[in-house]
Amino acid sequence: MTGAAFRFELHHTDRASRARSSTFTTPHGPVEMPAFMPVGTQGTVKGLTLDALRATGCQMMLANTYHLALRPGAEVVAALGDLHGFSGWSGPILTDSGGFQIFSLAHNAQVTEEQVTFRSHIDGNLFELSPERAVAIQEALGSDVAMVLDHVVPLPSDAGLVREATDRTVRWARRAKEAARRADQAQFAIVQGGLDPALRAECAAQLAELDFPGYAVGGLSVGETPAEMYQVLEATVPQLPADRPRYLMGVGRPQDLLEAISRGIDLFDCVLPTRNGRNAQAFTDHGTVRLRNLQFERDLRPLEEGCPCAACRHSRGYLRHLFLAGEMLGPILVSIHNLTYYQRLLEQARRAIAEDRYAAFAAERIKRLGGDAC
Ligand SMILES: [Zn+2]
Numbered sequence: 001m002t003g004a005a006f007r008f009e010l011h012h013t014d015r016a017s018r019a020r021s022s023t024f025t026t027p028h029g030p031v032e033m034p035a036f037m038p039v040g041t042q043g044t045v046k047g048l049t050l051d052a053l054r055a056t057g058c059q060m061m062l063a064n065t066y067h068l069a070l071r072p073g074a075e076v077v078a079a080l081g082d083l084h085g086f087s088g089w090s091g092p093i094l095t096d097s098g099g100f101q102i103f104s105l106a107h108n109a110q111v112t113e114e115q116v117t118f119r120s121h122i123d124g125n126l127f128e129l130s131p132e133r134a135v136a137i138q139e140a141l142g143s144d145v146a147m148v149l150d151h152v153v154p155l156p157s158d159a160g161l162v163r164e165a166t167d168r169t170v171r172w173a174r175r176a177k178e179a180a181r182r183a184d185q186a187q188f189a190i191v192q193g194g195l196d197p198a199l200r201a202e203c204a205a206q207l208a209e210l211d212f213p214g215y216a217v218g219g220l221s222v223g224e225t226p227a228e229m230y231q232v233l234e235a236t237v238p239q240l241p242a243d244r245p246r247y248l249m250g251v252g253r254p255q256d257l258l259e260a261i262s263r264g265i266d267l268f269d270c271v272l273p274t275r276n277g278r279n280a281q282a283f284t285d286h287g288t289v290r291l292r293n294l295q296f297e298r299d300l301r302p303l304e305e306g307c308p309c310a311a312c313r314h315s316r317g318y319l320r321h322l323f324l325a326g327e328m329l330g331p332i333l334v335s336i337h338n339l340t341y342y343q344r345l346l347e348q349a350r351r352a353i354a355e356d357r358y359a360a361f362a363a364e365r366i367k368r369l370g371g372d373a374c
Contacts, residue, residue: 006186006213008245014352016359018237018264021350024214024245026092026144027184028084029059033245033266034349036257036342037062037094038274043077043087046274047332048339050088056309056336057343060092060144062269065137066101070120070127074140082142094269095143097134099190100218100250103152111151113168131172132179139182147216148176150190155222162194170206177210188214188247195228197235204239215240216247217265221256230259237264254283254345255369258362261349273342277335280323282311284341285368291320291334303337307344311337 007025014020024031038045038053041064045053053061063083068074080086083093099116102109106118106127115130131149138146149172151165173189180187189212193200200217207215217236220229229251240246247267248260257268273283280291282303289296289303297320302312311319311333322330345365352361 005184008214008243010243012354012356014262014358015356017262017362019261019349019353019358019362020264020266021353022245022266024266026060026186028090028092028144031060031092031267032350034257034261034346034353035060035267036346037267037269038339038342039064039269039271040087040089041067041271042071043068043083045335045339046278047328047335052310052332052336053089053339054091056339057347058091058339060094060267061087061089062094062096063087063141063143064098064101065095065134065141065147066098066105068095068141069098069137070122070125074137078140078142082140084142092144094145094188094247095138095141095147096249097138097147097149097190098129099134099147099150099152102129103154111165111168113171116149116151131175135176135179135181135187139180139185143185145186145188145214146180148173148187148189148212150192150218152192152219153194155194155219155224157194159194159196162192162196163199166192166194166199166203170203170210173207173212174210177212186213188212188216188245190216190218190249191236191240192219193232193236194219195224195232197231200232201235201239204236208239208241212244214245214247216249218249220248221250221252221270226256226259229256230263233260233263233265240264254342255366257342257345258349258366261353262359262362273338274335277338278331280320280330280334282319282334282341283338285365287369289316291316291323291330296320303334304341307337307340309337309340 109118134149150169169192189207248265282289296316299316352358
């Protein structure tokens with residue numbers, strides 16, 4: 001792969017699935033894959049100190065270009081020591097390009113071939129973002145991995161519009177590649193194509209020809225069924241080079257991660273562990289624990305037996321009390337537990353791949369995740 005600062009080592013591919021274990025080395029350290037990145041939208045994973053984040057087993061964090069470019073601004077982040085100095089996170093950081101947020105959060109997004117124009121959701125100010133500007137902002141932010149700007153359309157959309165946005169995404173990826181200057185930042189391209197497997201395969205093949213150091217599958221987790229998502233992955237992944245990392249953006253539930261890994265995905269990010277944690281919902285091996293439910297009032301058990309996290313030193317009954325009393329420790333502890341749960345799940349997945357038993361491991365875990373825990 002390009003750039004001496006980055007290295008992707010494929011260790012093993014599971015005998016009965018496409019699941020693979022690998023190490024992606026960045027200027028700020030290695031990432032053991034399959035890996036999960038917590039979302040640090042504003043340069044902070046909500047509610048967690050850096051020590052708490054590290055203790056969850058997190059290796060790589062995601063930050064949002066759209067949010068940081070609007071506030072405090074990429075130049076301010078650069079002046080405060082780029083994202084690593086600004087946030088204090090010394091490990092690898094990936095920034096998205098802002099495409100997804102522009103099309104989901106901003107007002108009046110207008111797309112031309114040259115760029116996208118939109119109004120900030122914070123103060124209504126007018127912004128322009130081109131593929132080149134998205135590169136420049138992420139280079140100022142100083143992330144290890146930068147995502148190219150893509151044209152995201154809501155689903156379902158008219159087939160003509162999906163085709164147009166997909167073709168533009170490929171042209172924009174080419175422009176982003178030409179604009180990149182930093183050798184210590186790897187650029188990942190994003191496969192679009194809606195829910196059309198043929199269009200997805202075509203987009204992936206075109207982007208693969210451009211020889212990016214990594215590839216992402218974008219535009220999913222927007223209301224499609226799990227079956228539709230898996231179908232897109234089955235069409236896309238075989239078109240991507242085997243010697244580059246593959247990142248599924250914004251997905252998802254533990255069972256989605258397990259299914260995507262078996263289809264050859266290496267990297268994930270999702271707000272679910274922290275967002276659900278703030279809403280008193282805990283992930284466990286046996287499904288979701290909704291702590292506000294009365295059944296947990298006198299429950300002496302931890303959220304998960306054997307979990308080493310700070311939340312699991314307490315009883316479910318105590319955690320439930322923190323939420324009902326409006327104490328900030330409740331959302332903090334359950335966010336910590338959920339992130340620890342995700343990191344442990346992926347650690348177990350990596351071990352299962354190395355031992356050639358991933359397919360059986362995933363099937364068993366998905367079955368157990370079936371329903372709500374009691
Ligand atoms: Zn725990």
